[in-house]
Amino acid sequence: MAVRGKLKIYFSYAAGAGKTCAMLSAAREEQKDGMDVVAGIIENRDRPETEALLVGMEQIPPQEISREGTVMHEFDLDRAIRRHPELILLDELAHTNPAGSRHKKRYQDMEELLRAGINVYTTVNVQHIESLQDLVVSITGLSVHERIPDHVLDSADQVELIDIEPDDLIDRLNRGKIYHEQPQGQNASGFSPEKLIALREIALRYTASQLNRIALQISSQEANQEHYSNEHILVCLSSAASNKKVIRTAARMAEAFHGDFTALFVETPETKGLTQKNKTELRANLRLAEQLGAQIATTYGEDISGQIAEYAKTSRVSKIILGRSHSKKSWFGNTNIMDKLAAASPNMDIYIIPDTQPSLYNRFPQYRISPRLSLTSTFITFGILLVCTLIGLWFSALGFREANIITVYILGVLLSAMITEGRLYSAATSIFSVLVFNYFFTAPYFSLRAYDSGYPVTFLVMLAASFITSTLTMRVKEQARQSAKKAFRTEVLLETSRKLQQAKDPAAIINETAQQMVKLLDRTVIFYSVLPGSLSEPLIFPKEDSDANLHIYTSSSERSVADWVYKNNKRAGATTDTFSAAGCLYHAVRGGDSVFAVAAIVMENEDPLEVFDKSLVIAMLGECALALEKEQLNEKQKEISIQIQQEQLRANLLRAISHDLRTPLTSISGNAGILIGNSGVLSEEQKTGLYTDIYDDSIWLINLVENLLSISRIENGSLNLNVQAELIEEVIAEALLHLNRKSNEHIIRTVLSDELIMARMDSRLIIQVLINLLDNAIKYTGTGSHITVSAKRDKQMVVVEVADDGPGISDEAKTRIFDMFYTADNIRGDGRRGLGLGLSLCKSIINAHGGTFAVHDNFPQGALFRFTLQAEEVNVHE
Incomplete structure (x- = not known):
């Protein structure tokens, strides 16, 4: 992965201060020192000073983009990355790329260059800093649309302030030194001395803040600790366009206090009723908060102030930033969100920023109800009214009072709100209930007039009760829907965590x-x-x-x-x-x-x-990343464990070889020396004895080397089986031919239940297993012992046994006899120490064939080793 490039920003309070010339001059000095410097994009506007500094400097050819008949010359990012200079110059970092470009903004091109390991020099004006936008607008009266997030300057390795006196800047402007196409003597909007002085002050303060931040970072790194601040700034997001001002203010405050910065959005049941325009504004505010370095958090609940207060207490928030709410106080108490929040969080600092547009945090937010007309809901509404009217006529015939009939219609409104979709039908049911009641149950009957002076009050009370009932019912339905949605989301997240663990x-x-x-x-x-x-x-x-x-x-x-x-x-x-x-x-x-x-x-x-x-989604992908990282670490841990085991095996082999091979090698060399130096003195019988000792020791070494090679192949996973159908009788006979000469001192016989027993095996390895088992029986039993090799068919397996009538194996030794480097007795029957590899090798070979390997007591005495192999059918017609 490439080392990230360095970023240097030339910063000023207005265009024409000399940022581009300062950047080019510094680049030429670097070029003189041998650095590979390339001009990526320079907005020179036909200025002679800029043109002179570009002479002799390589420039990236611009990319021509045609839009609506206009050809634009833009920075070619791909060509710059392919060229890959040590240093590249990018003018006007806040520039917006044309539609269809890879990145929307030039600062994103710059970030990709840095990730590619290319150093960047660039220029920025104070008007283009996102968090300072509101201050700039209040000074100049102009809104700058090309802006960069503050984290771009925060990530800079160097910020150099290019300063000039405001009077000198205005003089340069009037002489046409800044904008070549502007007539001399004509000023531009926003370049009055008062405005330039104010912008200059903002730039100086911002630069000082950046230098202080860099100094804190350096001191923290030198102290080998992270900078810590107990300040935690919380800004509340809304769908208002003016919420951007609140977010920028909170970002500046977080920067000033060097504290944590969180943006909280409280999702309410009314959120889904936001217009498309409000949703777009909400997403823009959310993106702005992310650009300014905020950690985004989301909660759900109808009580917005309660949700904010609860989150602030849980997250140890010290300061809450809100836009000014337009909700008014009620006769029954305080409904203003700031008052409720202050009451819920008396120990927190709450800052109110003037917010001139409606916010999502109003008690009754301005959202649009889109009536959803449905034929089914329409029939249900009229059906409920019809049933309520029929019940009312029945009650009237039975002599019930009008209050009972009103209750029936209120119940109908409740049912309509529960069954139908949207507020339209419940509102219509409320209105039509009053009209139908007036028509059928008040004098004069079958007329919408009313004689009794108290009827209008009855109608109003009935209508109010119907509306309140329908509103509360719709709210309960919406809360139930949101609760179910929240429960579903929580269930999905928990289920994801559980499934990833499995x-x-x-x-x-x-x-x-x-x-x-x-x-x-x-x-x-x-x-x-x-x-x-x-x-x-x-x-x-x-x-x-x-x-x-x-x-x-x-x-x-x-x-x-x-x-x-x-x-x-x-x-x-x-x-x-x-x-x-x-x-x-x-x-x-x-x-x-x-x-x-x-x-x-x-x-x-x-x-x-x-x-x-x-x-x-971000949380789920984070869980996925943790699971994948854990899996990757587990794989690496397994590889490390295997390497450790292999190293331990090598170490054990070296220790065993260095100790246990010394005796036979010393014996061979000593006997050979005696034969060379005393051949004329020794008798033939003595020579034969020495030759026999040399032969026995060399055979022991050969068998040991074979076992070592087989063990190493098994441990490395390079043991390739050449499995074929073989006759057990032939394999046993071949193994008996390779026994050492002391086999003649024992009685060895073969017992087969059938002469045509065939099994699937790698015959070379199975012969080695039989040789190891027979050698063990010869070495650990006395002269004249009986050793039996038998084989029989047992369903789909072939069972092979090697039994002896020697001293046998203790129960304690049976549990460890197949471990590598373990020997049941330190001294073998012939007085020579063994390495303990033979039985471990035999078990590994049989397991590789898919068989089993075990040791048992032989009756009446001795040891019996039994292993199984996959049987093969015999075709007697071939």
Whole structure:
């Protein structure tokens, strides 16, 4: 991964202060010192000073983009990355790229250059800082649309203030030094001395704040600790356009106090009734808070002040920033959200920022009720009115009073509100109930007139009761719906966590995460797993009943967005400022700086994600990243464990070889020396004895080396079985031919239940097993002992046994006899110490064949080793 490049920003309070010339001059000095410097994009506006500084400096050819007949020359990001200079110059960092570009803003191009390891020099005016926008507007009266988030300057390695006296700046402007096309002597809006002085003061303060922040970071790093502040700033989000001013104020306060910054959105039952315009504003405010460094949090509840207070107490918030509410006080008490919040959180500082537009936090927010007309609901409404009227006529015939009939109609309004969809039908039921009651049950009957002077009051009370009943019923329905939705979301999140814990491999983790995302969002989800250096083929998880052509979301253009997200560890795609024309929203499934997968949510023809859904998706992807990281760590741990075991095996082998091979090697070399130096003195009988000792020791060494090689192949996983059908009789006979010479001192016989017993095996390895078992029987039993090799068919298996009538094996030794480097007795029957590899090797070979290996007591005495192999049918006709 490339080392991140360094960023230096030339900062000033107005255009024409000399930022571009200062940047070019510094770049030329770096070029003289041998640095590879390239001009990416310079807005020179035909200024002679700028043109002179560009002479002799390589420039990236601009990219020509045609829009509505106009050709624009823009910075070519891809060419700059391919060129990959040490230093690149980018003028006007707040510039907005044309539609269709990879990034919406030039500062995002700059961030990609830094991630590629390229150093960047750039220029910015104070008017373009997002958190200072409201201050700039209040001074100049002009709103700047090209802005950059504060974190861009916060991430800068150097910020150099380019200062000039306001009078000198105005003089330069009047002489046409700043804008070449402006006639000399003509001033521009916003360049009065008073305004420039105010802007200059803001720039100086902001630069001082940045220098102080950098100094704090350096001192914290030198002290090897993180800077800590007990200040926690909470700003409340709303759908008002003026909420941006509240967010910027909170961001400046968080910067001034060096505290944590959180933006809270309280989702209420009325949130779904917001107009599309308000939803767009809410998403814009949410994105602004993210750009200014806020941690986004979402809660749900009808009592907004209570939700804010509860979150503030839980998160240890010290200061709450609110926009001014327009709700008025009621006769029955305080309904103003600030008053209620102050009462709920008396120990917190609450700051009220003037907010001139309606906010979502008003008690009765301005949202639009879209009447949903339904033929079914219409019939239900008229049916309820008809039933209530029939019941009323029945009650009237029975002599019941009018109050009882009114109760029937109020019950009808309640039923209508519960059954029908929307407020329209419950409101209509309330009005028609009064009219029908007046028509049928008040004198004069069958007329909408009323003789009794008290009837109008009765009608008003009935209408008010109907409206209140329907309103409360609709509210209960909405709360029940929201509670069910919240419970569903919580269930999905908990289920995701549980399923990810149970997932066995990365493929299962990705599959479970994708299925849960589809369940939560009801949208198609696409996942790309990370392979070494690239992404895998897309895994598509369609939503239920999806009939769209999903292959368009895995095209080369969409794949390029996924690749960009993987390489840059950033989100991109639809509803973002990077690759905004894509059909999917792409998120990196990341843990720190590592990307484990890329998740794509299909957004074509779909509304943007709601705030709460977005938070849940990020939480689910975080859980997925943790699970994938844990799986990756487990795999690495397994590899490390295997390496440790192999190292331990090598160490044990070396210790055993260094100790136990010394005796036979010393014996061979000593006997050989005696034969060489005293061949004429020794008798033939003595020579034969020495030759025999040399032969026995060398055979022991050969068998040991064979066992060592087999053990190493098994431990490394390189033991390849050449399994074929073999006759057991032939394999046993071959093993008997390779026994050592002392086998003649024992009685060895073979017992077969059938001469044509065949089993599937690698005969070379099974012969080695039989040789080890027979050698053990020879070495650990006395001269003249009986050793029996038998084989029989038992259903689908062949059972082979090697039994002796020696001293046998103790019960304690049986539990460890198949462990590597364990020997039942320190001294063998022939007085030579063994390595304890033979039986461990035998068990490994038999297990590799799919058989079993065990040791038992032989009757009446001795030991019996039994192993099984897969039987093979014998074709007697061949």
